[in-house]
Amino acid sequence: MNFPENLFYSEEHEWVEKIGPKKVRVGITDHAQSELGDIVFVELPEIGKELTAGDTLAVVESVKSAADVYSPVSGKVIEVNEELNDRPELINEDPYGDGWIAVLELEDPSELDNLMTADEYKRMIGEE
Amino acid sequence: MADKILEYLIFELDGLGESTYEVDDPIGDDFSVDVPEELMRDDLPFPDVPEVEVVRHYTRLSQLNFSVDTGFYPLGSCTMKYNPKIHEHVASDARFAMLHPYQPDEDVQGALAVMYHLSELLQEITGMDAISLHPAAGAHGELTGTFIARAYFRHKGETQRHIAIIPDSAHGTNPASAAMAGFDVIEVKSNEKGQVDMDALREIVGKYGDEIAIIMLTNPNTLGVFEENILEIAELIHGVGGLLYYDGANLNGILGMARPGDMGFDIVHLNLHKTFSAPHGGGGPGSGPIGVKEHLKDFLPVPTVIYDEESGMFKLNYDIPHSIGRMRMFHANFLVLLKSYMYIISLGGEGLRQVGRLAVLNANYLAAKVKKYFPIPYGELYKHEFVATGKVLKDQGVKTLDIAKRLIDFGVHPPTIYFPLIVSEALMIEPTETETKYNLDMYAAALETIFREAHENPEMLHSAPNNAPIGRLDDVKAVKQLKVVYTEEE
Numbered sequence: 001m002n003f004p005e006n007l008f009y010s011e012e013h014e015w016v017e018k019i020g021p022k023k024v025r026v027g028i029t030d031h032a033q034s035e036l037g038d039i040v041f042v043e044l045p046e047i048g049k050e051l052t053a054g055d056t057l058a059v060v061e062s063v064k065s066a067a068d069v070y071s072p073v074s075g076k077v078i079e080v081n082e083e084l085n086d087r088p089e090l091i092n093e094d095p096y097g098d099g100w101i102a103v104l105e106l107e108d109p110s111e112l113d114n115l116m117t118a119d120e121y122k123r124m125i126g127e128e
Numbered sequence: 129m130a131d132k133i134l135e136y137l138i139f140e141l142d143g144l145g146e147s148t149y150e151v152d153d154p155i156g157d158d159f160s161v162d163v164p165e166e167l168m169r170d171d172l173p174f175p176d177v178p179e180v181e182v183v184r185h186y187t188r189l190s191q192l193n194f195s196v197d198t199g200f201y202p203l204g205s206c207t208m209k210y211n212p213k214i215h216e217h218v219a220s221d222a223r224f225a226m227l228h229p230y231q232p233d234e235d236v237q238g239a240l241a242v243m244y245h246l247s248e249l250l251q252e253i254t255g256m257d258a259i260s261l262h263p264a265a266g267a268h269g270e271l272t273g274t275f276i277a278r279a280y281f282r283h284k285g286e287t288q289r290h291i292a293i294i295p296d297s298a299h300g301t302n303p304a305s306a307a308m309a310g311f312d313v314i315e316v317k318s319n320e321k322g323q324v325d326m327d328a329l330r331e332i333v334g335k336y337g338d339e340i341a342i343i344m345l346t347n348p349n350t351l352g353v354f355e356e357n358i359l360e361i362a363e364l365i366h367g368v369g370g371l372l373y374y375d376g377a378n379l380n381g382i383l384g385m386a387r388p389g390d391m392g393f394d395i396v397h398l399n400l401h402k403t404f405s406a407p408h409g410g411g412g413p414g415s416g417p418i419g420v421k422e423h424l425k426d427f428l429p430v431p432t433v434i435y436d437e438e439s440g441m442f443k444l445n446y447d448i449p450h451s452i453g454r455m456r457m458f459h460a461n462f463l464v465l466l467k468s469y470m471y472i473i474s475l476g477g478e479g480l481r482q483v484g485r486l487a488v489l490n491a492n493y494l495a496a497k498v499k500k501y502f503p504i505p506y507g508e509l510y511k512h513e514f515v516a517t518g519k520v521l522k523d524q525g526v527k528t529l530d531i532a533k534r535l536i537d538f539g540v541h542p543p544t545i546y547f548p549l550i551v552s553e554a555l556m557i558e559p560t561e562t563e564t565k566y567n568l569d570m571y572a573a574a575l576e577t578i579f580r581e582a583h584e585n586p587e588m589l590h591s592a593p594n595n596a597p598i599g600r601l602d603d604v605k606a607v608k609q610l611k612v613v614y615t616e617e618e
Contacts, residue, residue: 035552
């Protein structure tokens with residue numbers, strides 16, 4: 001299983017990629033997509049929605065279950081991956097790339113310090 | 129496998145007939161009605177099939193079905209016990225089956241008496257003070273119960289109560305019902321024993337205090353584990369003015385041994401079709417009565433059945449001061465009530481207790497055999513069901529889905545899988561009290577065989593079921609391209 005070094009990880013299995021001083025891209029981890037199984041539907045947030053860390057960012061439905069995706073950081077939704085409306089399976093195929101869920105504008109970039117490194121995340125899910 | 133046609137659709141049988149049936153023009157020339165031209169049509173794509181072929185078609189389809197009457201069906205949380213056939217015999221008697229809900233009370237005294245006495249029996253069994261037989265099934269009972277909680281707090285002027293506390297092992301319907309009643313759901317996690325984590329609960333209660341409306345619990349819970357701290361939980365929630373809601377899906381495991389009313393629950397729903405045996409899961413409608421304690425009696429839906437001493441008659445009672453109103457058309461799924469009533473009076477108190485005992489014995493016997501291969505992460509002794517994990521076959525690339533599909537090849541129904549969510553690769557098994565030791569042994573042997581196959585020939589498990597009329601379905605395609613309407617060109 002793949003956990004890129006340049007990402008931050010949350011306990012709820014989301015990843016965060018810093019793409020600007022106050023901008024992050026968010027998705028779910030390889031581990032999360034593999035546990036969920038084939039994803040058939042993604043409910044995306046509205047652009048402009050203000051979120052506090054821990055709020056529900058999106059809902060992902062697989063053939064097994066429906067799961068909330070929690071926002072790992074606080075901020076405003078400025079972009080969503082519309083492609084997922086037609087092709088939710090992108091999350092399975094490419095969780096860190098084409099399967100991204102949303103871009104947020106951070107309220108407080110120091111919140112990223114609360115998240116885990118790839119190694120810490122791997123330890124948490126018992127991959128090491 | 130995919131190309132084998134088991135049975136044509138009725139539409140595809142069109143033309144087998146010789147136009148043996150003709151329908152007279154029911155309207156005729158004399159009748160004129162102002163229908164816009166663009167809405168008129170001459171054709172009606174209705175299959176023309178001889179009666180005998182129609183009967184054969186549907187009989188063949190029915191033979192492809194799996195049911196409690198064809199095999200062992202330990203679908204966790206669903207309590208698929210055998211349903212006594214004498215109940216069907218009585219329920220199909222015209223004097224019950226042909227009743228109409230608009231008949232006056234004096235014409236349906238027998239039916240009202242059944243409802244009245246059943247309510248009394250359910251009060252006794254659950255330890256509650258009043259019953260509504262209204263709700264059509266379990267989740268509808270939850271909705272009714274959460275509406276009652278909301279109405280109660282509004283009546284008391286405590287509109288600040290917006291929190292529903294629900295464990296992470298709960299049935300998905302619990303948070304859904306709470307949300308429908310306008311509550312915000314807070315999840316409380318389970319401890320290492322699979323029970324509500326008391327520290328986490330205290331923290332939530334401390335944080336939200338009088339914002340808490342209800343806690344919704346299933347006891348025994350979905351792991352088949354009894355919530356040992358239930359009295360302390362009741363004290364904690366009642367201490368801040370909240371209510372306790374009991375999800376009765378798992379009552380079979382404590383039937384006749386413990387009562388939700390005595391545990392401190394204020395609202396209870398029952399699944400009559402599960403615990404008190406009526407065909408369900410495609411075999412018939414459910415019935416989800418709710419019971420409440422004295423302080424919530426005035427909020428029950430209308431109507432309830434009362435006995436009027438003066439006239440010596442049973443009556444439908446619409447006079448409930450703060451009633452939440454109607455939750456459905458008419459009075460209840462009556463024939464399910466009738467079957468449950470027969471079940472209760474024919475077994476009696478001691479018989480019901482024996483139901484609970486044997487359900488627990490069967491679950492524990494099967495658990496002891498299954499856990500040699502598939503560990504059970506929570507609990508040591510179980511009530512009516514247990515939840516094992518298929519995670520042990522991860523290295524073989526075999527998932528719980530493969531195990532479930534392979535079980536079909538052994539002529540048995542798979543367990544509930546991937547639920548509850550707190551057990552990864554969950555296999556939730558509920559044998560019920562009506563199965564013989566032979567069936568339990570056979571199921572355990574099938575799981576043992578599958579465990580061995582996973583090590584010797586995992587590929588075969590990926591394609592399972594291999595002996596069923598239909599092979600592995602494409603779940604993703606079924607969800608994304610669901611086609612339920614016949615169209616000719618395809």
